[in-house]
Amino acid sequence: MFDSLAELITLAEAQGQPIHEIAIAREVEQSGRDRQTVWELMHNRLLVMRQSTEEGVSRPVESLSGISGGAAWRLWQRLEEGYQPITGPLLSRAIARAMAVNEVNSGMGCIVATPTAGSAGILPGVLLTLQEAYGFSDAQLVNALFTASSVGAVIARRASISGAAGGCQAETGSAAAMAAAAAVELLGGTPRQSGQAVAITLKNMLGLVCDPVAxxxxxxCVKRNAAGAAQCFIAVDMAMAGIESVIPPDEVIDAMARIGRLMDPRFKETAEGGLAATPTGQRLAQMIWQGKPPEELGPA
Amino acid sequence: MPIFDTAMPPAKRQISAFDIIGPIMVGPSSSHTAGAVRLGRLGRAILGAQPERVILGLHGSFARTGRGHGTDRALVAGLLDMETSDPRIRQSLELARDAGMDVVFRIVDLGEDAHPNSVSMVLETGERVVKVIGASIGGGMVEIQAVDEYPIHFTGEQETLLVAAEDRPGTIHVITGLFLHHRLNIAFSRVERKQRGGEAIQVFETDDPIPDVLVEALEDYDWVRWARHIPRLAHS
Structure with a gap:
């Protein structure tokens, strides 16, 4: 894809096209598939995303380990009962949907890893909620996913999208930044404003560690997806108002890469630091790793 | 014997939009679940049939957190020929039982050089047995690292041909002759042997699918113990 957001945005501006057009053209060129095929592949992903949000809010989904589940359903029920959320009608539904996807994921349901399984709730949570509120078509959402993909590809190239390599900032941070660029485009913002939304989102999530219990x-992870959706909303409103990041988007991505490299390995998906190292985190890990020994797996 | 030769770098390739928005997968983990399904699929392809008896040895993080990630069910799902997005993965242990596949899990230690997400698979059907070691190296990508104690490497990202044969002069000439005959371009090849004049396993990766007739033609040679086409892993 592209080595920098500057390159992507400059190209979009020079051609007078939205970022998704540049991203689709690049995918067609790289893959050798025709535009229709590429577009249909992305459309399929949107359908799986929608299915996973609906599954997660319509019933309490329990994870395989039993240590999480049902949060999305609980919030959704409360909203349906007429509770007035202080996050407002949009963000409250976005965070419920974001958690829904991650709960479905931990229950061994089907999801789209965007960019990873652990951060899969943010894009569907944000985009499907904007569709509900503003009436965007599925075609517009598919385009928005291409915009998001081009941002994610730049982050993957310059930094990382893996918690094991860069901490949670690289997973939920990247997902929120991708969603922010896509949301700005849907709302009529310019490619430059999409880039600013990426910068602002990532800045607000720098340093976030990956510390999964057990x-x-x-x-x-489930609640961090809700937080990622919220960070996305904050950045989109700022970018749409013309507020810019003092540090340019590519430099923010590079800062995230350096922070990831310097981050202690205990905070990079090893389950040895942060919340995983708390007494409760340790107790849950013991319960999962040893309390339920591998008899169920068969004789050792 | 350096089974875990990490010298082979992952292929540098262009990032696709579908690497970022995707894969479509059954959760919870691209490495511990989706990657495990793909390792099972490769194991099945190396055996060349659905196994009747299976011993799965879980190493490292696969052993420690595999259960919470459904790694056990994912491996078995792959052995049953499921894709990473198959909703039946969660029920795969029951489905294996129904299909007459006998599965035993063990916790194993493959040594400190082994990748933390490694599995050893002993797969059996009828008279045929293979032992495969593979690792899930991140983002759903996998690597086979040993077959029948031979340290061979392939990822399933290409069409692959494995040939277990006597190590004697002229074998590669015959195999590449068959490739030429079928107009197949070899992207990568490697021979691994335990000792001179013993047996070797040869790995060929090609751009296009390897026809069954080529595999059958190879198996007709008396110096070939077995030959297997490993189809390219699908990207969902």
Whole structure:
């Protein structure tokens, strides 16, 4: 894809096209597939995303380990009962949907890893909620996913999208930044404003560690997806108002890469630091690793 | 014997939009679940049939957090020929039982050089047995690292041909002759042997699928113990 957001945005501006057009053209060129095929592949992903949000809010989904589940359903029920959320009608539904996808993921349901399984809730949570509120078509959402993909590809190239390599900032941070660029485009912002939304989102999530209890994609991943959706909303509103990041987007991505490299390995998906190292985190890990020994797996 | 030769770098390739928005997968983990399904699929392809008896040795993080990640069910799902997005993965242990596949899990130690997400698979059907060691190296990508104690490496990202044969002069000439005959371009090849004049396993990766007739033609040679086409892993 592209080595920098500057290159992507400059190209979009020079051609007078939205970022998704540049991203689709690049995918067609790279893959050798025709535009229709590439577009259909992305459309399929949107359908799986929608299915996973609906599954997660319509019933309490329990994870395989049993240490998480049901949060999305609980919030959704409360909203349906008429509770007035202080996050407002949009963000409250976005965070419920974001958690829904991650709960479905930890229950061994089907999801789209965007960019990873652990951060899979943010894009569907944000985009499907904007569709509900503003009436965007599925075609517009598919385009928005291409915009998000081009941002994610730049982050993957310059930094990382893996918690094991860069901490949670690289997973939920990247997902939120991708969603922010896509949301700005949907709302009529310019490619430059999409870039600013990426910068602002990532800045607000720098340094976030990956500290999953028992090494499972559950605690704190489910709620971090809600937080990622919220950070995305904050950045989109700022970028749409013309507020710019003092540090340019590519430099923010590079800062995230350096922070990731310097981050202690205990904070990079090893389940040895942060929340995983708390007494409760340790107790849950013992319960999962040893309390339920591998008899169920068969004789050792 | 350096089974865990880490000298082979992962292929540098262009990032696709679908690497970022995707894969479509059954959770919870791209490495511990989706990657495990793909390792099972490769094991099945190396055996060349659905196994009747299976011993799965979980190493490192696969042993420690595998259960919470459904690694056990994912490996078995792959052995049953499921894709990473198959909703039946969660029920795969029951489905294996129904299909007459006998599965035993063990916790194993493959040594400190082994990748933390490694599995050893002993797969059996009828008279045929293979032992495969593989690792899930991140983001759903996998690597086979040993077959029948031979340290061979392939990722399933290409069409692959494995040939277990006597180590004697002229074998590669015959195999590449068959490739030429079928107009197949070899992207990568490697021979691994335990000792001179013993047996060797040869790995060929190609751009296009390897026809069954080529595999059958190879198996007709008396110096070939077995030959297997490993189809390229699908990207969902």
């Amino acid at each position: 090494g499972l994609v559950e605690v704190p």
